[in-house]
Amino acid sequence: MLCHIANAGYYATDGERGVLFDALYCDGLDGFGQASEITNEKMENAEDMFANVKVIFASHYHGDHMTGKAMVRDLQNNDNAIAIITDESKKLMIAGGSVKNAETRIKSFKIPIGENLELENMPFPIKLYGISHGVGRPDNIGIAVTVVGRTIMHVGDMSAKKEDLIKAEVEKENIDYLLLPFWNAMSKDAMTTINDVFKAKVVVTMHFAPPFGAMWQGILENSELKERIYSNADNIIKLDEEMMCISLD
């Protein structure tokens, strides 16, 4: 199943092994969506359904996607988990505390925009993509993970040029579920471009939150923003409440 945590945070599992995407940031940044205290505690302590997590992924270092302490806590409580992060993000993790076998369990990458990298010996088939967050922003990586035969792609805070995505060959990934920040889906035309480039079967729009995000678009309520976005393409589905899950079977 694939479950929403909060903001751009998701959890996917085949029932035996799980992966967390951009979910370990605890109280994050002021104004952005956060998981409940109980969900954060379970993730950080690797309890219940999160005991099976093998991969914790953070697309970039912004505090609404990862914090050193939350990432470190998960790795401290779950010897079987590895972290996949950017080289920049690794600099933040050193401030969050020590991790046993950090040199082998914290895997950091710098992937140029428009390129991809297939990882070997991972718990799931994984490919990383260099995807821009925008000029002057942190390095951002996307990840494609195949879970029970379904490929889920999380693109982080994508603010990318179409030609860079084509160069990265994202369409070859045969994506089943594309986790897409809402600002890439603001119009029907934008969604046509997204579907042309990614060719994903299903798009999950994410990273809604702060109210001022909606206000930027001249919309006062996030709910109104969501409804507009959900009507911009037939393959967009709602997965926007904490621990709302869909089956991957």
Added chain:
Amino acid sequence: MYFLRLIFSFFAFIPFTYGQEAKICHIANTGFYVSDGEKGALLDALYADGMDGDPVASAALNERIETASGEFSNIKLVFTSHVHEDHMKAKPVLRHLRANLNAKGIMPKQAKIFMKAGGVGRENGRIHYEGVKLGEVRELEGYAFPLSPYGLSHGACNEDISNIDIKMTVAG
């Protein structure tokens, strides 16, 4: 009547003396607050819930510090020695700087990426990212207190952490 006047004088005097008193106060861990009675500084004190296993200030005290309330409304300087989370976190530092437009920050250059991760915006203009080298000392001007940052090692096994010391003069 005399007694009433005495009581009034007493209570009127308290805030005055309270406001004029130079002091140094412990916050938690290596966090301190110093004040000459009119203006204050926070040293390694803005890290909220910090790092597991290390002491943290109470939630009530952290809230007063972050919102620049009460005696913390007079803060002119927020100093951070290094980026370990039992000394600083971007979010509480930013909360204070946003609540207190009179405060300036001094922190090592290494902290710049942490502040970006915390969403620093226009507050960045009030933050000085100090790059003093190990064994060297500098003097900074334009602050509410005379300040000298020193480059001091965090020690073996922490070579990847930039650490700065600060000497400041408060009420002489």
